[in-house]
Amino acid sequence: MIPLARELQDIVGAGWVKSGSSDLLAYTSDGLPGYRRDPLLAVFPGSRDEAIAVVQLLAKRNVSFVPRGAGTGLSGGALADGSVLIGMQRLRRIIELDAENRTARVEPGVVNVHLTRAATPHGLHYAPDPSSQSACTIGGNVAENAGGPHCLKYGVTTNHVLALTVVLPDGVVVQLGSATQETEGYDLLGTFVGSEGCFGLVLDVTVRLTPNPEAVRTMLADFTTIDAAARATSDIVASGIVPAALEMMDAPTIQAVESSIYAAGYPVDAAAVLLIELDGSAAGIEADAERVVALCRSAGARRVEVAADETQRQRLWQGRKKAFGAMGRVSSHLVVQDAVIPRTQLPAVLREIAAVAAEERLTVCNVFHAGDGNLHPNIPYNANDPDESARVHRAMGRIMQACVAAGGSVTGEHGIGLDKLDYMPLIFSDESLAAMCRVREVFDPGRRANPGKVIPVRACREWALAPAAR
Numbered sequence: 001m002i003p004l005a006r007e008l009q010d011i012v013g014a015g016w017v018k019s020g021s022s023d024l025l026a027y028t029s030d031g032l033p034g035y036r037r038d039p040l041l042a043v044f045p046g047s048r049d050e051a052i053a054v055v056q057l058l059a060k061r062n063v064s065f066v067p068r069g070a071g072t073g074l075s076g077g078a079l080a081d082g083s084v085l086i087g088m089q090r091l092r093r094i095i096e097l098d099a100e101n102r103t104a105r106v107e108p109g110v111v112n113v114h115l116t117r118a119a120t121p122h123g124l125h126y127a128p129d130p131s132s133q134s135a136c137t138i139g140g141n142v143a144e145n146a147g148g149p150h151c152l153k154y155g156v157t158t159n160h161v162l163a164l165t166v167v168l169p170d171g172v173v174v175q176l177g178s179a180t181q182e183t184e185g186y187d188l189l190g191t192f193v194g195s196e197g198c199f200g201l202v203l204d205v206t207v208r209l210t211p212n213p214e215a216v217r218t219m220l221a222d223f224t225t226i227d228a229a230a231r232a233t234s235d236i237v238a239s240g241i242v243p244a245a246l247e248m249m250d251a252p253t254i255q256a257v258e259s260s261i262y263a264a265g266y267p268v269d270a271a272a273v274l275l276i277e278l279d280g281s282a283a284g285i286e287a288d289a290e291r292v293v294a295l296c297r298s299a300g301a302r303r304v305e306v307a308a309d310e311t312q313r314q315r316l317w318q319g320r321k322k323a324f325g326a327m328g329r330v331s332s333h334l335v336v337q338d339a340v341i342p343r344t345q346l347p348a349v350l351r352e353i354a355a356v357a358a359e360e361r362l363t364v365c366n367v368f369h370a371g372d373g374n375l376h377p378n379i380p381y382n383a384n385d386p387d388e389s390a391r392v393h394r395a396m397g398r399i400m401q402a403c404v405a406a407g408g409s410v411t412g413e414h415g416i417g418l419d420k421l422d423y424m425p426l427i428f429s430d431e432s433l434a435a436m437c438r439v440r441e442v443f444d445p446g447r448r449a450n451p452g453k454v455i456p457v458r459a460c461r462e463w464a465l466a467p468a469a470r
């Protein structure tokens with residue numbers, strides 16, 4: 001055992017430092033199985049003080065580290081290539097739930113949906129709801145500025161985080177933001193949210209809780225062309241109605257879901273379905289639902305089904321939320337892509353994606369947050385087949401270029417991590433990337449927090465020349 005492992009054991013206890021390759025196997029990848037990296041060690045602090053002591057020891061030894069929540073990330077962000085992986089799952093206490101002020105302070109390893117469960121008796125919930133919410137952690141959500149189906153109406157993680165306690169890579173503990181919801185000075189909280197583990201380790205998170213809506217209507221609209229589903233999406237948003245969620249699934253996705261244990265009763269002969277949810281006051285919701293049904297019909301929907309009760313609503317959502325899991329039946333590996341385009345470009349970009357898939361002889365399953373133009377073109381494939389892997393890689397690059405050319409961006413919610421490094425120059429100039437390096441350096445001058453992620457090192461001239469931390 002290397003001396004560092006012994007020192008870490010002195011902090012967290014013998015059972016909470018993993019060093020053998022079989023013990024580390026589970027931590028060599030995240031939700032994007034095409035990437036594998038070997039951590040030097042993995043350490044699992046059991047308290048905030050232990051987490052601080054771990055970071056301070058690593059600072060003293062000049063060792064780089066990678067924070068990790070549940071490892072559901074889809075951009076290779078939580079992979080530690082020769083660094084120490086700091087797993088935060090043991091810090092899963094809801095420290096305080098203040099129903100009166102509608103806030104909660106939680107440890108970073110709290111699973112997203114557990115917070116909503118704890119808030120439910122108070123008529124509240126935590127609004128950002130990634131489809132991985134039954135597994136992913138609030139710390140990971142903060143680092144990725146995670147979104148989710150209901151973020152169309154309620155906003156993404158950054159809109160719900162009021163304050164953070166963070167241990168910076170040099171071991172200093174700082175408070176960012178304030179539970180009083182006032183902002184003074186520079187917005188370091190906003191800078192930290194979405195920093196993908198490159199600015200330090202989150203120790204606790206104060207979030208806003210949202211009142212549960214009085215009424216909810218959930219609809220499934222069934223289309224025979226993708227264009228018609230895209231048209232309905234634009235028409236609904238243009239009508240002034242703000243759905244709580246507006247999700248699209250195409251035919252390959254519907255078929256994967258319907259042949260899995262998550263079957264939700266979607267029409268298997270549809271070219272696309274829209275899952276639309278409205279929420280708000282009981283008084284106006286019926287009229288809005290009728291308008292949405294009419295808009296879907298006039299855009300060409302064959303049928304619009306309104307969930308009759310909560311059981312049917314949950315079933316419709318299960319298919320959507322478990323769609324990536326259902327694709328696990330199709331092939332051994334899956335690339336879940338993430339990009340954003342202006343909503344009006346949906347038909348053209350989806351056509352382009354279909355053309356790329358045909359040319360590269362691949363199947364693309366589209367399941368995505370249509371209301372905010374956040375695409376997820378997913379490609380099932382076999383990563384052990386070099387030819388197919390090369391075609392997947394090429395297709396992803398072409399899809400990203402098409403999204404950028406349509407006025408979009410290379411990620412909506414999954415982050416840059418390792419996977420999107422090469423695409424950063426598509427949207428940022430050298431000067432902008434260098435400015436990001438300088439911001440990163442303020443938090444982490446030693447370049448030891450999640451090294452090699454988010455900004456291509458070659459973009460930071462000073463960084464490229466300096467020796468990396470171990």
Ligand SMILES: Cc1cc2nc3c(=O)[nH]c(=O)nc-3n(C[C@H](O)[C@H](O)[C@H](O)COP(=O)(O)OP(=O)(O)OC[C@H]3O[C@@H](n4cnc5c(N)ncnc54)[C@H](O)[C@@H]3O)c2cc1C
Pocket residue numbers: 030031066067068069070071072073074077078088108129130131132135136137138139140141142143144145146147148149196197198200201202203324325413414450
């Ligand atoms: C089936 C499925 C569906 C998904 N759906 C969505 C979706 O709808 N919306 C969405 O946005 N994402 C989605 N994701 C992606 C993923 O769940 C999110 O990015 C989530 O926020 C990651 O949380 P995690 O706890 O798993 O973090 P990890 O994967 O462990 O880590 C992600 C990043 O956060 C950093 N990090 C983790 N904990 C901390 C901490 N305490 N301090 C500092 N940095 C930290 C890591 O270093 C890494 O860079 C989905 C993933 C899957 C597998």
